[in-house]
Amino acid sequence: MPSTPDLTVLYPDVAACGSLAAALRAAAAGRLRDVPVTSPASAPLLHATVASTLAHREPLRISARRYERRWSVDGTEPIQRLSLIDGTTDDLAEVARAARAWHDGAALDDIRRAAPFVHLTGRFEVPDHDPARLTESEWQGLRREASELEYAWQGTYQALIEAAHAEPALRALYPFTSHWALRFSTTTRPQLTVVGPCLTAGSDGMYGVGMGFITPDLGLFATAQEAVAMAVRHLPPDLGPTAVGG
Structure with missing residues (x-):
């Protein structure tokens, strides 16, 4: 079984920033300046969340892989906790574009256009939970x-x-x-x-x-x-x- 890699070697830029949230802000070049972005104290290099202005969206979850330099995103709705969007990429700036669009309440198709790595699961948003x-x-x-x-x-x-x-x-x-x-x-x-x-x-x-x-x-x-x-x-x-x- 392969040993767990050193995250500071796999993600030196993230380690230099101190957290994935800080690295995401840096990669966004100001795009996320006014957006709530946080990383948990338990695994700051691996995870971050980006809040949305829409009540029917959970914060976008961003996770780093442990064995290859890639990030995944998962955007869910709050009632069923099912994914509306997901996707993986090796470009943190592209993650930032998806995060900004998710936060701003852009339509799912528009998030995909802003960040082409985003995959639409086929589910659509139902704000009134009908x-x-x-x-x-x-x-x-x-x-x-x-x-x-x-x-x-x-x-x-x-x-x-x-x-x-x-x-x-x-x-x-x-x-x-x-x-x-x-x-x-x-x-x-x-x-x-x-x-x-x-x-x-x-x-x-x-x-x-x-x-x-x-x-x-x-x-x-x-x-x-x-x-x-x-x-x-x-x-x-x-x-x-x-x-x-x-």
């Missing part, structure tokens, strides 16, 4: 994630997500995944209320449906559409609108 819009946002995030996977069975998994989204009864439910199994809830995060079957996409091209977790007791199917149809038949009747969990 559960129907949160559900729509999570579906969009799952569809983006499925389209970007690089696993051998990416096409099978993406077909499952798209088939489930195309079914109105499932699209109205809040989707979530665990171990790449697609499940559904009548409430949004942070407190899920699991309902209906669990859907899986196998590396063999088959689709499983079961009432247990990754247990295809309701059958294996050759197409995603057949699996989705079986799942719909086993939904409880009279499901109401999705509510905010917790």
Whole structure:
């Protein structure tokens, strides 16, 4: 197992500034002069946060990698704590541009334009926490994630997500995944209320449906559409609108 590198060697400029927050300000060339940027006392060279002027955004988290000179960003919303943007780069000035845009409340697409390393997760902001819009946002995030996977069975998994989204009864439910199994809830995060079957996409091209977790007791199917149809038949009747969990 490789030994932990000396951070003062990997990040001499950050060490010279005393913290990632101070180094970020220096790299920003004045762009972050009036922006709250802090680093924790426990790991000042590795982490920093940049506050936002928007109440529906958590502070942008910036982290340095320990084994290579790169920084990652993660911007989340406060209710579900799910990522709206992420990304990695070896250019601290580019991180500063993303941080400034996040702080100022720039639209997510505009943050991406200001700092092209930023990756949009597909989720969108829902300032009023409307559960129907949160559900729509999570579906969009799952569809983006499925389209970007690089696993051998990416096409099978993406077909499952798209088939489930195309079914109105499932699209109205809040989707979530665990171990790449697609499940559904009548409430949004942070407190899920699991309902209906669990859907899986196998590396063999088959689709499983079961009432247990990754247990295809309701059958294996050759197409995603057949699996989705079986799942719909086993939904409880009279499901109401999705509510905010917790």
